[in-house]
Amino acid sequence: xxxxxxxxxxxxxxxxxxxxxxxxxxxxxxxxxxxxxxxxxxxxxxxxxxxxxxxxxxxxxxxxxxxxxxxxxxxxxxxxxxxxxxxxxxxxxxxxxxxxxxxxxxxxxxxxxxxxxxxxxxxxxxxxxxxxxxxxxxxxxxxxxxxxxxxxxxxxxxxxxxxxxxxxxxxxxxxxxxxxxxxxxxxxxxxxxxxxxxxxxxxxxxxxxxxxxxxxxxxxxxxxxxxxxxxxxxxxxxxxxxxxxxxxxxxxxxxxxxxxxxxxxxxxxxxxxxxxxxxxxxxxxxxxxxxxxxxxxxxxxxxxxxxxxxxxxxxxxxxxxxxxxxxxxxxxxxxxxxxxxxxxxxxxxxxxxxxxxxxxxxxxxxxxxxxxxxxxxxxxxxxxxxxxxxxxxxxxxxxxxxxxxxxxxxxxxxxxxxxxxxxxxxxxxxxxxxxxxxxxxxxxxxxxxxxxxxxxxxxxxxxxxxxxxxxxxxxxxxxxxxxxxxxxxxxxxxxxxxxxxxxxxxxxxxxxxxxxxxxxxxxxxxxxxxxxxxxxxxxxxxxxxxxxxxxxxxxxxxxxxxxxxxxxxxxxxxxxxxxxxxxxxxxxxxxxxxxxxxxxxxxxxxxxxxxxxxxxxxxxxxxxxxxxxxxxxxxxxxxxxxxxxxxxxxxxx
Numbered sequence: 001x002x003x004x005x006x007x008x009x010x011x012x013x014x015x016x017x018x019x020x021x022x023x024x025x026x027x028x029x030x031x032x033x034x035x036x037x038x039x040x041x042x043x044x045x046x047x048x049x050x051x052x053x054x055x056x057x058x059x060x061x062x063x064x065x066x067x068x069x070x071x072x073x074x075x076x077x078x079x080x081x082x083x084x085x086x087x088x089x090x091x092x093x094x095x096x097x098x099x100x101x102x103x104x105x106x107x108x109x110x111x112x113x114x115x116x117x118x119x120x121x122x123x124x125x126x127x128x129x130x131x132x133x134x135x136x137x138x139x140x141x142x143x144x145x146x147x148x149x150x151x152x153x154x155x156x157x158x159x160x161x162x163x164x165x166x167x168x169x170x171x172x173x174x175x176x177x178x179x180x181x182x183x184x185x186x187x188x189x190x191x192x193x194x195x196x197x198x199x200x201x202x203x204x205x206x207x208x209x210x211x212x213x214x215x216x217x218x219x220x221x222x223x224x225x226x227x228x229x230x231x232x233x234x235x236x237x238x239x240x241x242x243x244x245x246x247x248x249x250x251x252x253x254x255x256x257x258x259x260x261x262x263x264x265x266x267x268x269x270x271x272x273x274x275x276x277x278x279x280x281x282x283x284x285x286x287x288x289x290x291x292x293x294x295x296x297x298x299x300x301x302x303x304x305x306x307x308x309x310x311x312x313x314x315x316x317x318x319x320x321x322x323x324x325x326x327x328x329x330x331x332x333x334x335x336x337x338x339x340x341x342x343x344x345x346x347x348x349x350x351x352x353x354x355x356x357x358x359x360x361x362x363x364x365x366x367x368x369x370x371x372x373x374x375x376x377x378x379x380x381x382x383x384x385x386x387x388x389x390x391x392x393x394x395x396x397x398x399x400x401x402x403x404x405x406x407x408x409x410x411x412x413x414x415x416x417x418x419x420x421x422x423x424x425x426x427x428x429x430x431x432x433x434x435x436x437x438x439x440x441x442x443x444x445x446x447x448x449x450x451x452x453x454x455x456x457x458x459x460x461x462x463x464x465x466x467x468x469x470x471x472x473x474x475x476x477x478x479x480x481x482x483x484x485x486x487x488x489x490x491x492x493x494x495x496x497x498x499x500x501x502x503x504x505x506x507x508x509x510x511x512x513x514x515x516x517x518x519x520x521x522x523x524x525x526x527x528x529x530x531x532x533x534x535x536x537x538x539x540x541x542x543x544x545x546x547x548x549x550x551x552x553x554x555x556x557x558x559x560x561x562x563x564x565x566x567x568x569x570x571x572x573x574x575x576x577x578x579x580x581x582x583x584x585x586x587x588x589x590x591x592x593x594x595x596x597x598x599x600x601x602x603x604x605x606x607x608x609x610x611x612x613x614x615x616x617x618x619x620x621x622x623x624x625x626x627x628x629x630x631x632x633x634x635x636x637x638x639x640x641x642x643x644x645x646x647x648x649x650x651x652x653x
Contacts, residue, residue: 005155005158005159005162006162008144008151008155008159009159009162009163009166011144012032012036012141012144012159012163013028013032013163013166014140015028015031015032015035015137015140015141016028016032018133018136018137018140019031019133019137022127022131022133025170026170028167028170029163029164029166029167029168030119030120030121030124030246031124031128031137032163032167033119033160033163033164033167033250033253034116034119034121034124034249034253035137035138035141036141036146036159036160036163037115037116037160037253037256037257038087038104038105038116038141039087039141039142039144039146040146040156040256040257041079041081041108041112041256042081042086042087043145043146043147043148044077044147044148045075045077045079045080045081046086046147048074048075048076048077048080049081049086051074051075052071052074052075052080052081052082053082053084055070055071055074056071056082059071068109068110071109072109078109078111078256078261078262078263079108079109079111079112079256079262080108080109081104081107081108081109081112082107083103083104083106083107083108084107085100085101085103085104085107086104087138087141087142088142090104090138090142091135091138091139091142094135097129097134097135097138098125098126098129098134101125101134101138102122102125105121105122111252111262111263112256114267115249115252115253115256115262116249118245118246118248118249118252118267119245119246119249119250120245120246153257153258153259154258156257156258157221157254157257157258160253160254160257161218161221161254164216164218164250164254165182168216168388180215180218180219180287180348180387181386181387181388181430181433182218182222183433183434183435183436183439184287184348184382184386184387184434185218185219185222186222186439187396187434187438187439187442187443188219188285188346188348188396189219189222189223189226189285189346190226190439190442190443191346191378191380191396191398191442191443191446192223192283192285192344192345192346192398193223193226193227193283193344194443194446194447195344195447195450196344197230200227200230200231200234201230201231202231203231203233204233204234204235205231205234205235206234206235206236206237207227207234207235207236207237207282207283208237208238208239208279208280208281208282208283209223209224209227209236209237209238209239209281209282209283209284209285210238210239210240210276210279210281210283210284210331210334211238211239211240211241211284211285211286212240212241212270212284212286212288212327212330212331212334213241213242213243213270213286213287213288213289213327214240214241214242214251214265214286215242215244215247215251215287216247216250216251216254217238217240217250217251217254217255217265219285219286219287220238220239220240220251221238221254223236223238223283223285224236224238237261237264238255238260238264239264239265239266239276239279239281240264240265240266241265241266241267241268241270241274241275241276242265242266242267243267243268243269243270245267248265248267251265252265264276269296269297270327270330271294271297271300271301271323271326271330272297272300272301274330276334279334280334280335280336280337280340280343281334281335281336281343282336282341282343282344283343283344283345284331284334284335284343284344284345284346284347285345285346285347286327286331286345286346286347286348287347287348288323288324288327288347288348290322290324290349290350290352290390290392291321291322291324291350291352292322292323293320293321293322293323294320294323294326295320298320301313301317301326302317305317312329312330312333313326313329313330314329315329315365315366315368315369315370316361316362316363316364316365316366316369317362318353318356318357318362318363318366319356319357319362319363322352322356324349324350324352324353325353325362325363325366327347328347328353328366328370328397328399329366331345331347331399332345332370332375332399335401336401337401338401338402341402342400342401342402343400343401343402344377344398344399344400344402345398345399345400346396346397346398346399347396347397347399348394348395348396349394349395349397350390350392350393350394350395351392351393351395351617353366353367353397354379354395354614354615354616354617355614355615355616358476358612359474359475359476359580359610359611359612360476360610360611360612361612364612364613364614367472367613367614367615368473368611368612368613370399371411371469371470371472371473371613372469374403374408374409374469375399375400375401376397376398376399376411376469377398377399377400377403377407377411377412377450378397378398378411378412378413378414378446378449378450379395379396379397379398379411379412379413379414379615379617380395380396380398380414380416380442380446381393381395381413381414381415381416381417381617381621382394382395382396382416382417383416383417383418383419383420383432383434384417384432385429385430385431385432386420386430386432386433386434387429387430388427388428388429388430389428389429390429391429391431393417395617407450409468409469409470410466410467410468410469411466411467411468411469411471411472412446412449412450412464412465412466413464413465413466413467413615413617413620413621414442414445414446414449414463414464415463415464415617415621416438416442416445416463418463419434419438419441419442420432420433420434420438421433421434421435421438445463445464448464449464449466463621465620465621467620470583470584471582471583472613472614472615473582473583473611473612473613474580474581474582474583474611474612474613474614475580475581475582475583475585475587475609475610475611475612476578476579476580476609476610476611476612477578477579477580477581477587477590477591477604477606477608477609478576478577478578478604478605478608478609479576479577479578479579479591479595479602479603479604480571480572480575480576480602480603480604480605481571481572481575481576481599481601481602481603482561482562482569482570482571482572482601483555483561483562483569483570483571483572484555484556484557484558484559484560484561484562484572485527485553485554485555485556485559485560485562486523486524486525486553486554486556486558486559486560487523487524487525487526487527487530487552487553487554488522488523488524488552488554489516489519489520489521489522489523489533489552490520490521491520493551493552493554494513494516494517494520494551496550496551497513497516497547497548497551497552498513500547500550500551501547502543502544502546502547503544503547506544512537512540512544515536515537515538516537516548518536519533519534519536519537525559525560526560527560527562530552534548534552555572555574571605579594579595580612583611587604587606587609588604591603591604
């Protein structure tokens with residue numbers, strides 16, 4: 001930001017001096033941001049205000065119902081105001097500032113009114129009036145000249161973004177929900193767009209950018225700026241959607257102040273109220289909330305999942321308490337077809353989407369869908385303590401449906417966890433930051449990593465590894481061992497029989513148990529022999545007979561091998577085990593090499609084999625560190641003991 005922008009932002013923020021005492025620091029933005037928007041709109045509308053008012057009266061006299069298109073055309077903008085009021089006129093009647101301000105706001109076109117309502121600014125008007133501050137605060141803003149001839153749309157965008165940043169950073173308790181650190185956004189945009197930089201300078205290009213969880217719009221603004229820095233003549237259309245009313249208002253305001261189309265910022269839940277249902281985008285990026293459950297929109301999501309890939313969530317449904325992979329599927333559904341130019345997207349995740357969920361689970365099935373369709377280009381691990389409301393490690397996933405032929409079926413992993421510098425002052429959980437040098441190094445390393453994917457002979461980067469998509473897949477096999485039993489009646493097995501559900505419901509339970517107790521001491525190595533001993537129990541219903549056999553049978557490695565009625569070997573559920581076998585390995589070769597030498601009678605139940613996918617990022621970059629020598633540890637212990645003794649001697653003196 002230039003010095004001029006910074007000075008203007010400082011002057012606007014100085015209104016906070018008036019609020020101190022009546023407002024908490026974290027609440028300043030609730031007053032400053034909407035009033036900045038109002039003052040800018042007031043200045044922008046000033047040249048056409050009289051014409052709009054005259055046209056409004058004329059249309060009313062004519063009985064026109066839908067005045068909106070005509071008044072927009074008269075104003076030459078996507079918004080207008082039909083109130084006689086302006087900032088100056090509001091201050092002309094000191095006793096009725098609140099009344100006049102509300103009348104002024106009510107005169108805006110529907111889209112602008114919606115933004116101000118989402119700010120909840122009416123509540124702040126009452127609060128300022130009760131504190132005796134309303135006139136002073138409005139007067140302060142009336143002194144700020146935000147006319148387009150003085151402050152261009154581009155400059156106004158920078159000023160407003162600086163105000164958003166300040167508001168977010170002092171609201172540490174909620175900042176992370178709606179605001180991503182600027183340097184993280186910059187790196188994300190670089191990684192998303194860097195492979196396309198040659199294409200971005202094409203004269204007259206038009207690019208659509210989308211964020212389904214846009215918060216205050218920082219990612220959209222950064223992507224727009226990045227493209228236009230490379231090509232000032234490029235047309236960049238930004239689209240977003242936001243669930244939180246206040247942050248939706250901030251984002252939409254930002255678009256209005258920059259002269260963009262605020263209608264492309266939708267309000268509501270992207271899953272249940274897709275605000276851009278029929279749109280497809282060139283670039284997408286998002287930092288969706290981590291670990292947020294989707295129970296409130298469960299019916300919508302499950303109904304769409306039931307449609308298979310005709311809907312957005314056909315790949316799989318993650319656990320109800322984490323909707324991260326739903327955002328990913330939603331964004332993939334917005335990709336342009338490869339024949340139409342394709343798309344690229346980047347999304348911020350925590351570690352959970354990498355590996356949570358076993359083979360066959362919703363999470364694994366989503367990973368499987370992404371990798372088998374060759375959509376994943378790369379994953380970049382970021383340092384921990386980089387975000388405002390969480391200290392956990394995070395990752396960028398970068399997807400595309402237009403990989404170069406040499407990169408197909410390959411995935412790049414870049415370990416950027418060591419690229420950080422400590423902040424002088426923590427902001428919530430944010431204790432680390434990325435410098436411009438870190439961003440440049442990581443961007444270069446990622447682009448270089450794509451070259452490694454193109455050419456295996458390319459020099460390797462220490463923090464980069466390239467894998468085949470199938471390297472992350474595995475076969476979850478079920479290893480069975482034969483069921484071997486011996487049979488006996490003891491006080492313990494009779495007690496087990498007594499607690500069986502079928503026996504508890506049996507009318508002649510006591511007679512059955514008495515007969516069973518009379519057999520205590522009976523033992524047999526084979527089922528046939530033991531069946532003869534059980535004749536004393538009489539003819540029993542099938543469910544009771546099953547309960548008797550389960551109670552009196554004992555697993556024994558030396559016992560009789562059990563078979564079903566068809567003579568097929570039965571498996572012992574207690575000895576059942578599962579193994580993960582690499583996708584490109586034969587499961588029978590694995591069994592022969594890894595299992596049979598230890599348990600020769602084991603076999604695989606192939607009806608239970610499942611395909612799973614996980615991306616164990618940390619395992620691939622694990623570096624073994626040998627433990628310290630015992631001599632060193634012993635020396636440290638002795639030094640500590642000596643220190644403790646010295647401290648104790650001071651206390652006892």
